[in-house]
Amino acid sequence: MSDTATSPRTSGCPVAHGPLSSERTPTGCPVSQRAAGFDPFEDGYQQDPPEYVRWAREQEPIFFSPKLGYWVLTRYEDIKAVFRDNITFSPSIALEKITPTGEEANAVLASYGFALNRTLVNEDEPAHMPRRRALMDPFTPEALKHHEPMVRELAREYVDRFIDDGRADLVDQMLWEIPLTVALHFLGVPEEDMDTLRKYSIAHTVNTWGRPRPEEQVAVAHAVGNFWQYAGKVLDKMRQDPDAPGWMQYGIRKQMQHPEVVTDSYLHSMMMAGIVAAHETTANATANAVKLLLQHPQVWRELCEDPGLIPNAVEECLRHNGSVAAWRRMVTKDTQVGGVDLPAGSRLLIVTSSANHDEGHFSDADLFDIRRDNASDHLTFGYGSHQCMGKNLARMEMQIFLEEFTRRLPHMRLSEQRFTYVPNTSFRGPEHLWAEWDPATNPERANPGLRDVRVPVRIGEPSAQSIARPVVVQGVTPVADGIVRLRLASPDGKPLPRWTAGAHIDVECGTPELSRQYSLCGDPDDTGAFEVAVLHEPDGRGGSAWVHANVKEGDRLRIRGPRNHFRLDESLKKAIFIAGGIGITPVSAMARRAKALGMDYELHYSGRSRASMAFVDELAALHGERLHVHAADEGRRNDLRALLAQPVQGAQVYACGPLRMLEALEDCCAAWPEGALRVEHFESTLATLDPSKEHAFEVELKDSGLVLTVPPDQTLLTALRAANVDVQSDCEEGLCGSCEVRVLSGKVDHRDVVLTRVEREANTKMMSCCSRACEGRLVLEL
Ligand code: HEM
Numbered sequence: 001m002s003d004t005a006t007s008p009r010t011s012g013c014p015v016a017h018g019p020l021s022s023e024r025t026p027t028g029c030p031v032s033q034r035a036a037g038f039d040p041f042e043d044g045y046q047q048d049p050p051e052y053v054r055w056a057r058e059q060e061p062i063f064f065s066p067k068l069g070y071w072v073l074t075r076y077e078d079i080k081a082v083f084r085d086n087i088t089f090s091p092s093i094a095l096e097k098i099t100p101t102g103e104e105a106n107a108v109l110a111s112y113g114f115a116l117n118r119t120l121v122n123e124d125e126p127a128h129m130p131r132r133r134a135l136m137d138p139f140t141p142e143a144l145k146h147h148e149p150m151v152r153e154l155a156r157e158y159v160d161r162f163i164d165d166g167r168a169d170l171v172d173q174m175l176w177e178i179p180l181t182v183a184l185h186f187l188g189v190p191e192e193d194m195d196t197l198r199k200y201s202i203a204h205t206v207n208t209w210g211r212p213r214p215e216e217q218v219a220v221a222h223a224v225g226n227f228w229q230y231a232g233k234v235l236d237k238m239r240q241d242p243d244a245p246g247w248m249q250y251g252i253r254k255q256m257q258h259p260e261v262v263t264d265s266y267l268h269s270m271m272m273a274g275i276v277a278a279h280e281t282t283a284n285a286t287a288n289a290v291k292l293l294l295q296h297p298q299v300w301r302e303l304c305e306d307p308g309l310i311p312n313a314v315e316e317c318l319r320h321n322g323s324v325a326a327w328r329r330m331v332t333k334d335t336q337v338g339g340v341d342l343p344a345g346s347r348l349l350i351v352t353s354s355a356n357h358d359e360g361h362f363s364d365a366d367l368f369d370i371r372r373d374n375a376s377d378h379l380t381f382g383y384g385s386h387q388c389m390g391k392n393l394a395r396m397e398m399q400i401f402l403e404e405f406t407r408r409l410p411h412m413r414l415s416e417q418r419f420t421y422v423p424n425t426s427f428r429g430p431e432h433l434w435a436e437w438d439p440a441t442n443p444e445r446a447n448p449g450l451r452d453v454r455v456p457v458r459i460g461e462p463s464a465q466s467i468a469r470p471v472v473v474q475g476v477t478p479v480a481d482g483i484v485r486l487r488l489a490s491p492d493g494k495p496l497p498r499w500t501a502g503a504h505i506d507v508e509c510g511t512p513e514l515s516r517q518y519s520l521c522g523d524p525d526d527t528g529a530f531e532v533a534v535l536h537e538p539d540g541r542g543g544s545a546w547v548h549a550n551v552k553e554g555d556r557l558r559i560r561g562p563r564n565h566f567r568l569d570e571s572l573k574k575a576i577f578i579a580g581g582i583g584i585t586p587v588s589a590m591a592r593r594a595k596a597l598g599m600d601y602e603l604h605y606s607g608r609s610r611a612s613m614a615f616v617d618e619l620a621a622l623h624g625e626r627l628h629v630h631a632a633d634e635g636r637r638n639d640l641r642a643l644l645a646q647p648v649q650g651a652q653v654y655a656c657g658p659l660r661m662l663e664a665l666e667d668c669c670a671a672w673p674e675g676a677l678r679v680e681h682f683e684s685t686l687a688t689l690d691p692s693k694e695h696a697f698e699v700e701l702k703d704s705g706l707v708l709t710v711p712p713d714q715t716l717l718t719a720l721r722a723a724n725v726d727v728q729s730d731c732e733e734g735l736c737g738s739c740e741v742r743v744l745s746g747k748v749d750h751r752d753v754v755l756t757r758v759e760r761e762a763n764t765k766m767m768s769c770c771s772r773a774c775e776g777r778l779v780l781e782l
């Protein structure tokens with residue numbers, strides 16, 4: 001760790017001063033006034049970093065801060081670009097002290113032989129990746145499972161201590177200590193040394209990232225020096241028993257095989273830095289999360305009612321109010337980011353918390369929405385080859401804490417208080433978090449068994465499948481032979497999320513495992529309810545049979561979405577809508593929208609018989625002559641070939657219906673321009689994995705610096721998750737598009753039904769849940 005300051009300093013501007021510019025300061029300095037005023041040690045930044053730099057995110061996303069001597073980056077794409085390239089943007093300054101120490105303190109540190117050096121987070125290539133790869137295994141979801149009972153037990157014991165008091169400072173009484181204990185266990189510190197290390201590390205972490213007053217610095221230096229020496233002793237002890245469990249012992253064993261990769265200096269430094277990396281980040285993240293949730297009582301209630309939402313709520317809390325507000329990189333060669341020249345030697349403060357509020361990546365970014373489907377795109381864990389190795393341990397701890405609180409203290413609320421933060425650029429969480437409740441109404445007084453309930457945690461990134469919302473069935477109306485329309489409203493009468501024509505929702509048919517997609521067929525302007533139409537398919541997979549047998553007015557159902565993979569291009573001159581049978585549902589919403597937009601369109605609707613076709617009268621009333629009904633029993637089959645014989649300039653064909661019809665349409669549209677036909681699928685057989693017919697393939701992950709082998713019996717998605725790489729997913733059948741990853745090179749064997757032929761041939765993206773490599777290696781932007 002170097003002692004270079006990142007505290008305010010009056011450095012000269014790093015860019016040439018041009019002529020006086022009215023947009024800049026009156027002195028002609030190219031640093032704007034707001035940039036000149038930027039001070040991350042101010043209360044404004046401490047209280048709310050993304051809000052403090054909103055002006056920059058919106059108007060001057062990359063600026064130089066003369067007070068800090070750093071370039072400050074505030075937008076998602078720019079920051080991700082920096083994380084992607086750890087050669088041009090070196091992480092070597094990541095752990096520099098926030099406040100430089102004076103000579104006296106430095107002398108004290110030297111007297112302890114203090115030599116904290118590069119670990120992982122601040123190590124450059126080529127040393128970093130071989131070390132990271134060598135030390136990764138104990139962090140994979142598979143390995144982390146073993147720690148779950150320990151974390152759970154700690155959470156339960158700490159809550160036992162204060163649950164009958166009716167009030168607690170959750171930071172002091174729980175959230176500060178448990179992550180430290182977990183960190184010590186994870187590292188493999190022997191029980192008898194835990195208390196001493198706990199004491200030292202608290203002294204160290206509290207002070208490293210803050211601004212100790214000059215008179216405190218010497219005392220801090222002694223604590224840090226002692227910590228350093230003690231860490232060395234514990235490491236020596238671990239060397240005596242290298243087969244004991246623990247990440248440090250794992251490192252010691254790896255050192256025996258690769259002494260040049262896992263060096264002595266690394267091990268000693270990591271023994272100290274590892275505790276800090278794992279402790280304060282997680283403690284602060286949980287304190288921020290609990291605070292945020294209790295500040296939104298309605299959300300807190302929903303979480304208490306449906307703990308299945310906890311994994312995604314953790315991600316949304318990390319996005320909205322994470323514990324690492326900003327991170328640092330150093331520019332190693334002249335370069336540009338977002339059109340701004342950054343000379344070699346520039347220091348960058350990358351405000352990840354601002355990226356997490358960037359409207360360009362997160363819609364309605366300031367809204368706290370625990371059902372947000374891209375919440376885990378946040379950059380609080382960094383990204384790329386240095387991305388936090390401990391992210392899944394942190395996620396597990398946070399899930400367990402929230403699960404314990406929602407189950408045992410659902411009636412908890414925030415006490416009146418003013419939150420304080422240790423002033424620093426990066427690590428952020430309230431120093432105290434007072435909460436209160438009425439112990440007489442503790443649920444476990446009535447139901448003692450509650451204390452010991454165990455809800456399984458999800459290790460790794462949350463699945464979209466867990467992001468459900470409750471709805472009440474307002475009506476069940478037959479609309480044709482074997483078809484019912486369900487009207488679904490929010491239980492509290494609040495508006496439902498907005499949707500666009502072509503969108504669908506997933507309805508849980510009795511259990512989360514049996515979820516079925518149904519297109520929304522009502523009016524998007526009616527935010528009071530969702531409408532879907534369900535055809536009874538006795539030979540289907542069971543979803544529609546369940547709906548027809550069970551669902552009645554007043555029931556509660558769980559749904560996910562809405563999501564739209566079948567969007568109407570609203571700039572079209574002409575649209576031809578083709579629906580077969582129950583495929584009318586998304587198409588009817590699209591035709592309604594086309595009419596509202598004043599578009600030229602026609603709607604072709606075919607079915608076995610009029611009696612089996614839903615909404616015919618409504619459609620006729622709305623669309624008049626634009627509607628063409630083709631009922632087979634009336635001898636009016638839809639002649640698709642004739643209909644589509646001539647491509648229509650600027651027109652698009654949208655179709656939904658039986659697989660046979662969609663395949664025939666592909667054929668009929670052969671003469672149409674690429675991409676003119678858009679179809680909606682609800683099932684796919686392409687994605688089924690038959691290991692006897694597959695071959696293994698390699699994927700190189702460009703951003704993470706990893707090469708993985710995907711065996712014949714595994715999907716790419718499973719292999720990525722096993723290696724701690726986050727990828728979202730939902731259907732896992734190649735239908736929904738949520739697991740898309742970018743392909744940089746290699747030939748993909750596409751198995752999804754999401755991409756168009758043009759997109760497949762372009763070979764720039766693939767669905768990781770089902771698609772594979774044709775041969776050889778794929779290079780992915782991950
Ligand atoms: C790296 C955040 C918990 C171990 C990082 C980085 C960040 C971060 C921002 C740097 C990423 C980059 O440069 O791209 C967090 C947050 C946590 C957390 C917000 C809690 C909510 C943990 C835990 C552990 C851990 C529990 C260990 C058990 C590490 C390690 C690295 C790292 C070893 C260095 C990885 C490398 O450079 O290759 N973390 N962390 N972290 N974190 Fe975490």
Ligand code: FES
Nearest residue numbers: 730732736737769
């Ligand atoms: Fe739906 Fe892969 S998860 S396409």
